[in-house]
Amino acid sequence: MNEKIAPKYDEQLCMQCQACVGVCPQQALSFLDDKIVVDENKCVGCGMCASICPAKALTMPE
Numbered sequence: 001m002n003e004k005i006a007p008k009y010d011e012q013l014c015m016q017c018q019a020c021v022g023v024c025p026q027q028a029l030s031f032l033d034d035k036i037v038v039d040e041n042k043c044v045g046c047g048m049c050a051s052i053c054p055a056k057a058l059t060m061p062e
């Protein structure tokens with residue numbers, strides 16, 4: 001239900017550092033099969049993951 005506020009993820013940009021997994025206060029991010037999976041039902045759209053991602057692989061919707 002939160003698909004409009006969850007970050008977009010670009011697998012091509014991701015460096016697989018997993019920093020976003022640790023910073024998400026909702027545990028909405030998982031690292032599975034060498035990529036990040038966003039649980040849109042847990043995400044509250046805080047933007048923390050996008051702000052710390054060194055590769056800008058996570059971006060918040062407008």
Ligand code: SF4
Pocket residue numbers: 013014015016017018019020021036052053054055056057058
């Ligand atoms: S912080 Fe960015 S580069 Fe690192 S695993 Fe998450 S999406 Fe990928």
Ligand code: SF4
Pocket residue numbers: 006007023024025026027028029038042043044045046047048049050
């Ligand atoms: S926007 Fe916030 S709640 Fe949603 S995945 Fe990123 S850090 Fe987690």
